[in-house]
Amino acid sequence: MSVRPWRDIERRKSRQIMVGNVPVGGDAPIAVQSMTNTDTADAKATLEQIERIAEAGADIVRVSCPTEDSTAAMKEITKFSPVPIVADIHFHYKRGIEAAMNGAACLRINPGNIGKADRVKEVVQAAKDHGCSMRIGVNGGSLEKHLLEQYGEPCPEAMVESALFHANILEEHDFQEYKISVKASDVFLTVAAYHGLAEATEAPLHLGITEAGGLMSGTIKSSIGLGNLLWAGIGDTIRVSLSAEPEEEIKVGFDILKSLGLRHRGVNVISCPSCARQGFDVIRTVEKLEKRLAHISTPMSLSVIGCVVNGPGEARETDIGFTGGGTGKDAGMLYLGGVPAEKLKNDDMIxxxxxxxxxKAAEIEAAAAAAE
Incomplete structure (x- = not known):
């Protein structure tokens, strides 16, 4: 039994596949990914953006391959990328074949617009020949015409039926290295579709609320939808779709996982919303700290609380903590390992x-290296 069973999440059992050197599914950590928005044919610009996304913590990066020039550039992109590359294929099935030949670790196809089943079969063969995995990417906005006619509108049943139909094509060709997504911009539709899919297959699932919106609104929608599914144990890899820089998607993705205790990366800052009791400017302080601590990838916790109402209690549960001394005071208490360490002037705090x-990061990394 867990010490705190109310925190436990029992992950859905799924088979494991590989996206390059990144395991997805099974007992592997939930992978976080984003997508480039550069012209893929410009390999230099695309690689520069991939580097930034990887530095933010991405395990996998997806690039769009709509043209022959873009799949030709994949040869250089996949050669120098620090993370596995997923080639995003729509409409032109030959782009999938070319991307596989040029080093893509995974091919993402949208069954609703890639065309006839024999085209899907050709892409499957290319994936088998070149050691690629695949993602069946069903989208509520581009379901097959016959399913829309049958169900009248995008609905969970239609999305699951589409996903399973195309999974069967892969299975018929003795191909099991695939994951599935059933995304929609509607949170209710997305969550219901994933629940239905999770019951119908053991394939690993890629989660996302597609076209979620801007940084603020998209983060909220994604947190509600992905949080609901992850809390239920559903999901093996995630992408937070935001009208924002790709690096922001990675940050939000990790914050969602951190909030559920599913993955930890960087400094988890626990801070109060501030009030008249605060002994320092909590809002500005946290803004500065988040920027200055962004380079740390080692998991740890830091509490920054404005006064002594909740400060000491929060500090007991974090690696490092600071509690303000109260209104009008220019110093607070520093905590290390939950224990009061010394008084610290507000001006010196950051x-x-x-x-x-x-x-602390150096200490944790050294201990991990010694244990290995």
Missing amino acids: DKLVQLCEA
């Missing part, structure tokens, strides 16, 4: 906390 977090 530099000191950054220094301590960097030292």
